[in-house]
Amino acid sequence: MLSQAAPETNRVGADALQQRSYKIVRLKHPGRWLSGVAVVILLALLVKAFADGKIQWDVVGKFLTAEVILRGFANTLLISFFAMIIGAGLGTLFAVMRLSQNPVTRFVAWLYVWIFRGTPVLLQLLIWFNIALVFPTITIPGLYEARTVDVVTPFVAALLGLGINEGAYMTEVVRGGINSVDHGQTEAAKTIGMSRFQTLWRIILPQTMRLIIPPMGNSAIGMLKFSSLATAISFTEMLNAAQQVYFVNGAVIELLLVCAVWYLLGTTVLNIVQFYIERYYGRGVARGASRPPFRFSFGLSRTAPRQANEEQS
């Protein structure tokens, strides 16, 4: 803008360039300082508001390590972990089915994704929880028979609901990953005589991991949070435990804040885990193996890859 408004000020005769060496002065950014100060003031006001607000911080501190909360958090971690395992397994299975030569197999995989991605998780959880209304008993002829309500406990219902729902999303993620691997890889595997399963397991899937891990990390973080929906089917994960406590003592916000702290801690740990998994599967890809170890950037580094690059050079 400046140069357009007054182009003449930039005009210099070639004879003005008398020196070979110059002192370069960087452009100042006063606006950045102003906005920075403004944001810090707003943040301080917000912190003060919460500090003065009606929150019994000592209650928060007390319940942060209360056994009932810790046990709830353990259940949250447990259900999230196993639901992710189920999701990843189903996702891989149905992704391979979607890429099958067999149209029936392809259709079944499509149907699975269509149904479980197209309905709310909460609804799916409720259906699993109430599945005994449809099938009062579970029978494997001659081997096993049980009442459904005894088998499908809240834990099992939550595991099935969250895991199967996750699998539908993972199917699309894994399918995208498999499709991104060059067809030459399959051909090379063929020429050394590898079976289709070996090719998938040894050649294709390891290469898709690099692409699957980032969305899978998002899913894992999402799963940790969505597992709180299982409170609706009375599975005592952390949020359910917190509710049970505040129904009695009335410290609603305090217990919700306790949960928030633990969820944040959990998702932060997942971020770190994701970083190292990504680095492992990035081996063989330029720069993948030589990335520096994890450290918290607190959003302060603008673009992580570029920074890594600068550090190396």
Next chain:
Amino acid sequence: MTTVVKAINIHKNFNGQAVLTGVDLDVSDGEVLCILGPSGGGKSTLLRCLNHLETLDDGVVWIDGSIIGYELRDGGVLRELPPRKVRRQQREIGMVFQHFNLFPHMTALQNVIEGPVKVRREPRAAATARGKELLAAVGLGDRGGAYPSQLSGGQKQRVAIARALAMNPKVMLFDEPTSALDPELVGEVLDVMRKLAASGTTMIVVTHEIAFARDVADRVAIMVDGTIREIGPPSEVLANPQDPRVRSFLTRVLN
């Protein structure tokens, strides 16, 4: 001279487009055959038919005692073999691709021993020892631990050659092995192929390297429009072509 590779009347169409229109080929044990010809002439497709990366529309491929990809039934019927049997045949036919197709998540050595260990179920220690020998033979004895992304194009292609050799193939197929390389890296790959030829390996090489064909090939085949127009010793075919299409192709590439 015993015949190792025999192809009879190979036809191949892609979506109605005829790519191979009746190719016949005989390759003897230890022979080096270079296939030259203009782009789109069907050279690569022919190679891919030889190891059943492509199915055939007519004709038959025979390599060292067995029909590749099919089973001969009465009345001239070729029935497709199940994948398990095809894989047994394919692993005895080495192939080197234009774009290397190394497994990027494995080191050079892991690429080489993947087939022996996972397909032929050799003990890992023996396969590793042999893999190191093969890497040394292609001049990469010290690069076994490197990932493909850390290797130059020429080095990648030499690893790919070692990977194919690790399966002790009866014949080696090369699909434009130097076409994706920077000019200064072509020589190192051709040197390895020269050594391989001298060691008596049966080789079928699709290439644009006329000089290599002239020096190394026992016979040269020129493919135009899906057939082999001319085949014979390089001294005859390259110096004194009879077919007008072959002559015009050779004048274009030799000048």
